[in-house]
Amino acid sequence: MSRLLNIEEASARTAPASPSMAAFLALGFRPLYIAGAGWAVISIALWIFTPQLLGAPLTLVAWHAHEMLWGFIITIAIGFLLTASATWTGFNPLHGRPLAALCVLWCIARIGFLVGGLTGFWIATAAELLFFLGAAIALGRVMFKGRSRRNYGLPVLVLTLGAADLLYLLAALQGNYPVLMERFDLGLIGMAVVALLIARRVIPFFAMRMVQGLQIPMLVRSGHAQMAFSVLALAAGVLVQITGTPMTPGSGPHALPLVMAASLAVTGLISLGQLACWKPQAVLRKPMLWILYLGYAFIGIGLLAAAWQFSNLFDPAILNGVLIRSATHVHLIGLAGFCILIIGMLTRTALGHLGRPLALDRSMLAGHWLMVLAALLRLAALWPSAASLHLLHLAALAWILSLGLYLWRFVPMLIRPRPDKPSPIAASKKTAAIQPAQAR
Template identity: 60%
Template structure:
């Protein structure tokens, strides 16, 4: 296995874990927290669902913890880090960042503790987590006059509101309302994911393939954002046909953008094609969601709500996430932008987990086996990431170590 050792690290030696460094940027603690929870929550859901207590219940807990407990957490870790680069101001660090992480942890524990009191504590803690994160982002984008990012804090706040509505429906056992609020949260997260990915995919691609020239597609991005937000609004007012149309257009714009980013030019770069694949799956998933809303293919597995949820959630968000977890962590940690064997294996394991889970949507005698195999691939994927990256995420960058030594 290739070792990703920076030349400066050879000179400086391996630094000790450092709490100040660990809490210096949002991606360090939140990437670890999100990935640990991704591993633990799937293990509980597939292999020990009896541990999920009331007032939460099986699928309600699973859907919540995957979307808000894992996917949104990783997205916030990225935004709290990237916004420091975009604006020149760090939105959260030190004790405030530590507090946000503790609030997140309290919510995870509370929902597994059971009982109305613990549930209420979880809702309050998680709501505070979203509110503080949104306000911190708002503060730096205004301070840094980063006008194109003014909408991001509102989207984060929207995810927090959808979370409260979802949890209320879960506590009341209202499955219809639960699915409605989950879809609102899913679409809001899709808008955030597409917004982020549309910026980073061409940028990362042109950095890694110097001769490659790609358009940023700002114009189509505005339409994509507009129709995505419109889908959320139409969901809130109960216009399902308009919501379906908006979702279909958003998905088609995403696939059109992808075609203009010359996907065949990055097939030799796994760190890039993994992002292209995740972006494509979100686009396809949004089109499938539109078909579901319009009642197309209702009698087939493609017409089930679980189909578009897993295409978007696993095929889109999670494939994007495993690519972003490696690329952005290596970049912000001052490491070479290269994959070792364990990182590449984590990509293939994630893709396998998605393929197996989608295959399990077709009822058969091997459905349970497929679910178990998907969970096993997922757990090993997340475990590999933690094994490889936690030692780097809790330590200073190699160049920072050298500067500290030189200053003595």
């Protein structure tokens, strides 16, 4: 485990070097963390405060959902994978001009979907699909080159996320809202597979590294079961789309949605069971760790809420219909789950890969709390009340402040070389020469 997820951590700090394009494009997390976090700030501000600026055909809720999942959450995940795969395999999948080209494709997609018009939409769609294809090819190349067998499925998962993106965009173009949300759920579940796979590996590792004497079981069998049931849920969701099985509340239970719901419920229960085995009481005084535990917990809870909705076994009047709204499981998994997990991973992995001390300063800790506050306020706003709109605005402000603080604190570090590695590309080549045998 320690070899698989070795993240170099240096406490020695020297005078900061000048910004460097070579450093900025040395590893995938540097430009993609900045791009993803920056876009998350901009897109939420647009969605909440100036939605009239969003242009057709990807408008309002369709644009917001797409940009949060594919434009932010999945972008951060790919930035992490492009970085972690260098450690797992000993080979850097992308740096320099190829990484810059991937980032340009990402920027074209964001601009095209925002500007609107059919021409902009298709240009953005093509750029986004090429982004996923390029990332998958880069990951696949180093996984096979480094013989990292346990990670062979990751490029396939990235391609799956790209395919779900295309299906979603086609539904948006047709203006079919029920189908649009079903395809959004496919992307959400696909991302959950990736998030659970990554988090189940890194959270126990980080915890044991930071808490002296802490021992956490590997839980290999439950991990395999978790992956099997989450992939089964994803496969059932795909078959729902192919067969046109209705999944709207009140339509009654159907075989495929029931399989999907049962699989999600088991996946969620396994996730919460794993969390209990990770000794959460041992990390309560470690903000860099409890933020990860909390995000993982919300993913498990959100999967149970999704199972509740997809099963269609319950009366829509229960709890005023809140539990069967798509927005409930979407925000439990996407905001309270993925995004709380992301703010913790953005901080922890950036500090580790930048050779910085693994300690939170006040701005970083404030960013963690603000993201938790944003999630809680957004969930509270789901309950119909006179305060819903005010809660929504407060959630947006907390979100913007959280990620704004991250950018303010980390951008100066992300555009500079590591203090202990002034030539990042040379260092990554050196790492590739000595690590592949131990990274498998």
